[in-house]
Amino acid sequence: MAWRCSGNTNIELIDNLVNASIISNERVIAAMRSIDRKHYCPRFSYEDSPQTLGYGATISAPHMHGYALENLEPFLRPGMKALDVGSGSGYLSACMAEMVGETGKIVGIDHIKELVHSSIRNVEKSHREWIEREQIKIVLGDGRLGYEQEGPYDCIHVGAAAPTTPTELLNQLKSPGRLFIPVGRDSQMILVYDKDKDGNLNKKELMGVMYVPLTSVENQKSFYG
Numbered sequence: 377m378a379w380r381c382s383g384n385t386n387i388e389l390i391d392n393l394v395n396a397s398i399i400s401n402e403r404v405i406a407a408m409r410s411i412d413r414k415h416y417c418p419r420f421s422y423e424d425s426p427q428t429l430g431y432g433a434t435i436s437a438p439h440m441h442g443y444a445l446e447n448l449e450p451f452l453r454p455g456m457k458a459l460d461v462g463s464g465s466g467y468l469s470a471c472m473a474e475m476v477g478e479t480g481k482i483v484g485i486d487h488i489k490e491l492v493h494s495s496i497r498n499v500e501k502s503h504r505e506w507i508e509r510e511q512i513k514i515v516l517g518d519g520r521l522g523y524e525q526e527g528p529y530d531c532i533h534v535g536a537a538a539p540t541t542p543t544e545l546l547n548q549l550k551s552p553g554r555l556f557i558p559v560g561r562d563s564q565m566i567l568v569y570d571k572d573k574d575g576n577l578n579k580k581e582l583m584g585v586m587y588v589p590l591t592s593v594e595n596q597k598s599f600y601g
């Protein structure tokens with residue numbers, strides 16, 4: 377079950393996510409096995425709970441990363457392009473980069489410059505070549521606006537809760553494409569938007585969650601002083 381999948385090693389953690397039926401897709405399992413969380417979260421690396429990154433940010437719990445990757449898997453096939461909004465530690469961007477392979481591209485965006493720098497260093501610990509050849513590019517910016525320069529994207533993942541779904545993110549999806557985004561203030565829901573080949577949007581509610589807000593730097597700073 378969610379929150380109960382902690383392990384002593386990365387492999388044990390991922391096995392527990394499989395046994396709890398949180399992840400079942402072979403490509404998701406392989407990606408999460410190949411990216412060791414210790415490079416992104418040095419303390420309590422294999423705990424199935426969010427851990428602080430400083431700056432009012434957290435690395436999300438492994439079960440939430442698992443749900444996101446399972447949901448986005450059809451849009452993370454080799455050669456595809458994805459945007460990871462609120463990329464934080466860089467862990468999820470790295471799993472996505474493993475899935476899209478060297479012909480694909482992941483763009484991570486975070487508005488805290490220290491996190492942008494540390495997430496690049498985190499990726500470099502095991503996959504320096506991904507940064508060198510821009511299989512992962514992590515940029516500083518306001519993710520509420522997406523990152524139009526690199527769009528459109530096969531999928532967009534948002535790792536922080538928006539008060540409402542930003543239109544810019546929907547506009548930067550390919551047709552077909554998928555957006556995975558937590559929305560809400562006190563009560564939050566993961567929404568999944570599918571854009572079909574003709575550009576029509578369909579919205580689905582996935583589950584209730586509790587994420588840090590997708591907000592301004594000033595507002596986020598008020599959480600950590």
Ligand SMILES: C[S@@+](CC[C@H](N)C(=O)[O-])C[C@H]1O[C@@H](n2cnc3c(N)ncnc32)[C@H](O)[C@@H]1O
Nearest residue numbers: 433435436462464465486487518519535590591
């Ligand atoms: C839950 S945390 C990190 C999640 C990341 N997926 C991980 O597991 O490491 C959410 C992130 O969203 C970032 N964030 C919040 N508002 C943002 C905005 N407007 N633009 C870009 N990043 C934002 C925070 O700085 C934080 O790193």
